[in-house]
Amino acid sequence: MQELIVTLTIWALPVLFAITLHEAAHGYAARHFGDRTAELAGRISLNPIRHIDPVGTILVPGLILITSSLVGAGAMLFGWAKPVPVNFGRLKNPKADMLWVAAAGPFANLVMAIGWALLFRVAVGMPDNAYALPMAKMADAGMQINAVLMLLNLVPLPPLDGGRIAVSLLPPGPAYKFAQIEPYGFPILLFLLLTGILGDILGPLVALFRFALATVIGL
Template sequence: MESLIATLAIWALPVLLAITLHEAAHGYVARHFGDPTAEQEGRITLNPFKHIDPVGTVLVPGAILALSSLLGGGGMLFGWAKPVPVNFNRLRRPKADMLWVAAAGPFMNFLMALGWALLLKFGLSDPLGTYAEPMREMGMAGIQINSVLMLLNLLPIPPLDGGRIVVSLLPHRLAWKFARIEPYGFPILLVLLFTGILGHILWPLIAIFQTLLATLFGF
């Protein structure tokens, strides 16, 4: 039980920030390109309670962490927040601006991964310091969750961010046909997850990204 509580304490802040700031970034960029919908609904905020989804932000990550802690495994931790409302028709150039709105979330995860890598570096620089171990563990947790969310969301499956980026880049006729996959996107993702295909796709990408971070920060 103590191990589980310690695990949840280390992961709580990185998971909360990774999921909620990802969504807030979508709203901020949408407002920049002309859609005030998220702002009007109070979703361009750092207040996590505005973004928390009881299942995706709390229950699912918590259950994965609990099982991982009890079984001694290292499953893929992921979750989601309440999607920020974006009305693409209100963007100044809906198809072109969709790319930037969609890319904002993964880019925020990229920036947070850099921040957590810096915290890990500080923890490693003074290994006997009072807060060194918590900094190392929280830094590693932050890198892990942001790596997963960034690369997962960049998969070219609507309605994931990567799917919307593809729709933005394709010619109109192909974009319209590709966008019709969106109602089936989540079931496709679940099939990939439970068949293990998703892990085979993501883990090598995550390993490459984390190796680049380790090289950049020297740890």
């Protein structure tokens, strides 16, 4: 039980900020390109409470961490926040600007991953004390969850960010047809997750990203 509490404590802040700041970034980008829907809904905020989804932000990540801790095996941790409302029709150039609004979330995860990597470097360079190890573990968790969320959201499947980026880049005809997949996107994603296909795809990509991040930061 004590080990489980420690695990939840270490992962709580990294998961919370990775998910909520990802959504806030979409809102900031949408406002920049002309859509104030998220702003008027109070969703352009760094306050995590405004973005928390009880199931996606707390229950699902918590259950994954608890299960992994009890069985002693690692699992791909992921979750989601309440989607930030975006009216793409209100963007200055809807099709082109959709790319930047969609990319803002994964970009936020990239920035956070770099920030956690820098904190990890500071932690491992600290004298051996009561703060160094917990800080290093939390920073490692931050790198991991942001890597997973960034790469997961870049999967070209609507309504994931990668799907919206693909719609923005495709010619109008194919873009319209591809966008029709969106109602089936979550069931497809759930199928890929439960069958292990998603883990097989993302696992090597996450490992490669972690390696590149460690190389750049000099870990």
